[in-house]
Amino acid sequence: xxxxxxxxxxxxxxxxxxxxxxxxxxxxxxxxxxxxxxxxxxxxxxxxxxxxxxxxxxxxxxxxxxxxxxxxxxxxxxxxxxxxxxxxxxxxxxxxxxxxxxxxxxxxxxxxxxxxxxxxxxxxxxxxxxxxxxxxxxxxxxxxxxxxxxxxxxxxxxxxxxxxxxxxxxxxxxxxxxxxxxxxxxxxxxxxxxxxxxxxxxxxxxxxxxxxxxxxxxxxxxxxxxxxxxxxxxxxxxxxxxxxxxxxxxxxxxxxxxxxxxxxxxxxxxxxxxxxxxxxxxxxxxxxxxxxxxxxxxxxxxxxxxxxxxxxxxxxxxxxxxxxxxxxxxxxxxxxxxxxxxxxxxxxxxxxxxxxxxxxxxxxxxxxxxxxxxxxxxxxxxxxxxxxxxxxxxxxxxxxxxxxxxxxxxxxxxxxxxxxxxxxxxxxxxxxxxxxxxxxxxxxxxxxxxxxxxxxxxxxxxxxxxxxxxxxxxxxxxxxxxxxxxxxxxxxxxxxxxxxxx
Amino acid sequence: xxxxxxxxxxxxxxxxxxxxxxxxxxxxxxxxxxxxxxxxxxxxxxxxxxxxxxxxxxxxxxxxxxxxxxxxxxxxxxxxxxxxxxxxxxxxxxxxxxxxxxxxxxxxxxxxxxxxxxxxxxxxxxxxxxxxxxxxxxxxxxxxxxxxxxxxxxxxxxxxxxxxxxxxxxxxxxxxxxxxxxxxxxxxxxxxxxxxxxxxxxxxxxxxxxxxxxxxxxxxxxxxxxxxxxxxxxxxxxxxxxxxxxxxxxxxxxxxxxxxxxxxxxxxxxxxxxxxxxxxxxxxxxxxxxxxxxxxxxxxxxxxxxxxxxxxxxxxxxxxxxxxxxx
Numbered sequence: 001x002x003x004x005x006x007x008x009x010x011x012x013x014x015x016x017x018x019x020x021x022x023x024x025x026x027x028x029x030x031x032x033x034x035x036x037x038x039x040x041x042x043x044x045x046x047x048x049x050x051x052x053x054x055x056x057x058x059x060x061x062x063x064x065x066x067x068x069x070x071x072x073x074x075x076x077x078x079x080x081x082x083x084x085x086x087x088x089x090x091x092x093x094x095x096x097x098x099x100x101x102x103x104x105x106x107x108x109x110x111x112x113x114x115x116x117x118x119x120x121x122x123x124x125x126x127x128x129x130x131x132x133x134x135x136x137x138x139x140x141x142x143x144x145x146x147x148x149x150x151x152x153x154x155x156x157x158x159x160x161x162x163x164x165x166x167x168x169x170x171x172x173x174x175x176x177x178x179x180x181x182x183x184x185x186x187x188x189x190x191x192x193x194x195x196x197x198x199x200x201x202x203x204x205x206x207x208x209x210x211x212x213x214x215x216x217x218x219x220x221x222x223x224x225x226x227x228x229x230x231x232x233x234x235x236x237x238x239x240x241x242x243x244x245x246x247x248x249x250x251x252x253x254x255x256x257x258x259x260x261x262x263x264x265x266x267x268x269x270x271x272x273x274x275x276x277x278x279x280x281x282x283x284x285x286x287x288x289x290x291x292x293x294x295x296x297x298x299x300x301x302x303x304x305x306x307x308x309x310x311x312x313x314x315x316x317x318x319x320x321x322x323x324x325x326x327x328x329x330x331x332x333x334x335x336x337x338x339x340x341x342x343x344x345x346x347x348x349x350x351x352x353x354x355x356x357x358x359x360x361x362x363x364x365x366x367x368x369x370x371x372x373x374x375x376x377x378x379x380x381x382x383x384x385x386x387x388x389x390x391x392x393x394x395x396x397x398x399x400x401x402x403x404x405x406x407x408x409x410x411x412x413x414x415x416x417x418x419x420x421x422x423x424x425x426x427x428x429x430x431x432x433x434x435x436x437x438x439x440x441x442x443x444x445x446x447x448x449x450x451x452x453x454x455x456x457x458x459x460x461x462x463x464x465x466x467x468x469x470x471x472x473x474x475x476x477x478x479x480x481x482x483x484x485x486x487x488x489x490x491x492x493x494x495x496x497x498x499x500x501x502x
Numbered sequence: 503x504x505x506x507x508x509x510x511x512x513x514x515x516x517x518x519x520x521x522x523x524x525x526x527x528x529x530x531x532x533x534x535x536x537x538x539x540x541x542x543x544x545x546x547x548x549x550x551x552x553x554x555x556x557x558x559x560x561x562x563x564x565x566x567x568x569x570x571x572x573x574x575x576x577x578x579x580x581x582x583x584x585x586x587x588x589x590x591x592x593x594x595x596x597x598x599x600x601x602x603x604x605x606x607x608x609x610x611x612x613x614x615x616x617x618x619x620x621x622x623x624x625x626x627x628x629x630x631x632x633x634x635x636x637x638x639x640x641x642x643x644x645x646x647x648x649x650x651x652x653x654x655x656x657x658x659x660x661x662x663x664x665x666x667x668x669x670x671x672x673x674x675x676x677x678x679x680x681x682x683x684x685x686x687x688x689x690x691x692x693x694x695x696x697x698x699x700x701x702x703x704x705x706x707x708x709x710x711x712x713x714x715x716x717x718x719x720x721x722x723x724x725x726x727x728x729x730x731x732x733x734x735x736x737x738x739x740x741x742x743x744x745x746x747x748x749x750x751x752x753x754x755x756x757x758x759x760x761x762x763x764x765x766x767x768x769x770x771x772x773x774x775x776x777x778x779x780x781x782x783x784x785x786x787x788x789x790x791x792x793x794x795x796x797x798x799x800x801x802x803x804x805x806x807x808x809x810x811x812x813x814x815x816x817x818x819x820x821x822x823x824x825x826x827x828x829x
Contacts, residue, residue, distance in 0.1 A: 322708040343699035
């Protein structure tokens with residue numbers, strides 16, 4: 001028998017009405033990476049919460065180094081050498097880098113914090129990982145990817161024997177992914193065992209030693225990487241074969257629906273010009289921080305711009321607020337749906353009707369029956385899966401939440417739909433549904449703008465791609481010229497293509 | 503999901519939505535056993551007169567808390583608007599003018615608070631704390647600290663009845679319907695829930711956050727102004743020092759009624775039930791001759807229990823819902 005660092009045996013866990021985990025047995029070997037994959041709701045996070053001591057299993061046991069352990073709290077888990085990096089980063093904006101790194105384990109000498117030691121050890125750590133931050137920088141001044149790198153640094157600095165990472169690459173750049181994977185290889189070589197949760201196939205096969213796939217609370221397969229391939233993993237996850245990864249449809253392009261000319265916001269982005277035609281899916285590629293989201297927020301009226309013009313269906317429009325956008329039939333799915341897309345404590349019904357309430361108001365009165373009818377129709381069309389319209393949206397899975405946001409905007413009958421990272425944090429099956437919906441929407445003569453950090457997604461779905469670099473458009477690619485290399489050359493500033501005169 | 507699981511989930515959803523009504527029913531049952539006088543028309547009418555003012559304030563607090571605000575000035579603004587209303591009645595003898603003055607003054611004070619919150623991004627806690635001092639000071643300055651007596655027929659509103667219905671109760675019912683209608687059936691109400699639940703998302707959905715907040719304060723002003731007339735009328739004087747700490751009684755009713763301080767959650771019905779729970783509890787303790795210091799401790803304990811219950815059910819609800827939909 002192989003020596004497992006951490007092993008779970010016959011773990012079952014049920015919550016009122018649902019069996020979340022059904023007789024799960026898994027193990028991660030010493031100094032290896034176990035990738036845990038599966039759709040949202042498959043039970044991955046429940047299992048991780050059990051390992052991290054947040055939940056107690058109904059049956060089964062956890063073994064570390066072959067010995068049975070009881071993990072009653074995350075603090076206890078930490079004591080056993082288990083470190084967890086969550087997908088949703090938890091950090092305190094007002095803390096400095098060093099305070100944050102040593103939060104909860106500040107060295108104390110004679111009742112007071114030894115700040116000199118903190119500073120010294122922080123500098124050592126930062127230097128060792130070649131991270132360019134000052135120990136006194138406040139967390140709120142850092143970007144998402146910086147904060148994540150620090151979280152990883154923190155776990156590494158705690159000499160965790162078992163490191164759990166929940167989709168760590170969902171918000172960091174390709175270069176940082178490389179650095180992360182290099183780091184994983186390093187700590188693996190030092191004997192650390194890693195449980196890595198991911199949906200991304202290229203990643204999974206790049207770093208896994210073993211792959212386990214969960215579906216509906218059961219382990220459907222658990223094998224060394226070499227015995228699996230991408231198609232097999234995907235079909236195990238969803239329990240069916242995907243027709244094709246990207247259901248791109250051939251659509252006759254219509255007239256120009258959106259044109260942006262010379263849009264500028266000093267220090268953020270400069271001289272941005274692009275257009276989109278009816279039925280077209282236009283992509284925006286670029287590294288994190290290239291300014292894609294900022295441009296879209298300005299076009300949509302969420303942030304101001306200092307100069308430039310926006311034309312909708314050939315007419316110049318002044319967009320100063322979301323209200324103006326709605327009037328011009330623009331819609332936008334934000335990259336951060338929890339922050340900008342949803343009101344988590346309110347019901348599905350209220351969330352979907354939020355941006356189109358005027359449709360249900362007669363003489364100041366909200367017409368409940370009409371709202372119910374229209375909301376349930378659009379939810380059915382978007383294939384939102386929920387117990388009822390009264391379900392609060394915080395209880396839905398990521399994919400369903402995204403469909404709720406989409407449904408909300410569809411009620412405004414937009415001609416132009418901006419989608420910023422629409423498939424981030426969404427499982428494979430729901431991703432495919434979103435792609436299909438995008439095809440349907442384009443076929444209905446709408447213009448779609450897709451901002452994405454996933455190159456295969458852009459290449460698979462778009463008709464044209466604009467590539468941004470450092471706040472400017474570095475180039476534009478037609479479908480025939482799409483390659484990951486061409487996009488990356490533009491995105492990293494290796495190349496800049498003068499745009500053809502429009 | 504098994505049959506038992508389904509039944510249990512259904513029961514827990516019922517007990518969640520209606521638990522506060524059970525509490526009220528239990529309290530009424532208990533009261534009528536402890537004291538046979540409890541159900542007398544006189545006692546019930548007394549209780550409703552007593553709670554009507556603070557319940558009307560509680561409606562305002564509920565509206566504000568739902569959209570992530572609160573009002574610490576309602577007691578003081580009530581005193582200022584009620585006092586000026588009494589003074590204008592004494593000068594002219596017009597009850598219509600008295601109402602107009604009270605409502606006008608209270609709305610104005612609330613618009614000042616709203617301006618601090620929306621124009622200068624002051625937290626409502628601070629803005630209304632400032633207003634609390636300013637309004638109380640104005641009331642004392644205007645009256646030179648003296649009460650206004652001999653207010654004549656002004657008292658009819660607070661002390662009179664139409665048939666067997668005390669007039670304050672009629673106001674209470676009317677303003678309950680108004681609050682319920684706003685929260686349930688208007689775009690404004692929906693916007694309030696969205697703003698309190700997630701202001702950024704509300705803004706990104708095309709809701710004008712600031713104008714809705716201003717309107718929420720204005721509606722609160724309307725409620726406070728009416729409460730001001732009822733209060734002065736019931737106490738038979740214009741009291742610049744009246745209604746001290748009433749904002750906290752309003753907040754208490756609202757919280758016990760299930761309004762969540764995290765924003766986005768709360769109902770008019772819950773608030774009214776919360777107010778009656780507080781009112782009946784005070785009444786029983788009075789009828790049972792519990793001393794007033796002990797009563798205060800009991801009220802504090804109830805607020806603590808209500809908040810603990812709110813958080814406990816919220817945790818349980820999200821957990822069980824996540825499970826139920828995690829498929």
